[in-house]
Amino acid sequence: EVQLVESGGGLVQPGGSLRLSCAASGFTFSSYWMYWVRQAPGKGLVWVSRINSDGSSTRYADSVKGRFTISRDNAKNTLYLQMNSLRAEDTAVYYCARVGNDQADYFDYWGQGTLVTVSS
Amino acid sequence: DIQMTQSPSSLSASVGDRVTLTCRASQSISSYLNWYQQKPGKAPKLLIYTASTLESGVPSRFRGSGSGTDFTLTISSLQPEDFATYYCQQSYSTPPTFGQGTKVEIK
Secondary structure (H helix, E strand, O other): OOEEEEOOOOOOOOOOOOEEEEEOOOOOOOOOOOEEEEEEOOOOOEEEEEEEOOOOEEOOOOOOOOEEEEEEEEOOOOOEEEEEEHHHOOOOOEEEEEEOOOOOOOOEOOOOOOOEOOOO | OOOOEEEEOEEEEOOOOOOOEEEEEEOOOOEEEEEEEOOOOOOOOOEEEOOOOEEOOOOOEEEEEEOOOOEEEEEOOOOOOHHEEEEEEEOOOOOOOEEOOOEEEOO
16 A cells, blocks of 8 residues: 655744654565655645756746655655745645656555644 | 646536536646645645646546646535545646645535
């Protein structure tokens, strides 16, 4: 059974840092592209970052570029999102999601989400 | 970035109703359109990908259609478990972008 389990969320002050993790199981993690997608309270879904299967290629939303870093450890079956210089507008539930087919970027499995709250 | 617009933003319907949700892209996206269902406090769930392919395990009452800029998600006979918010997402180009969602509520 495919499982994605996020952790690392919490309350952080503006300007602070957090590192999110997404532990994958039930599939060959190293074969799949992965995304982080976030959802602010009561709002819609917004992509944050993407990484290819071997970690050699990454992309970021303009809103997080230069502040967030996506990475992966295929030996540990884990995806990461290092978030620095956090702002109030980064407050959201962060989901990791697996790309079902890298020719047609749809997300076939999602984690349960981890809440990040940026507030003083 | 490609803008995705869903309509209506919300609708009220009864169990057994046929419901049609619409998604429009700001430019042609061929058939690179995906639909998700999200219930409160839960992660999104993939329903349909590439406009009309039903994800494994999804009931056949869900049907997707369209190409180019205009797409629809039809639920042929609404069931109690279908009350949720539905999002479309284009995967034609990076960044992938989502519509703002359509909330399906109980009448």
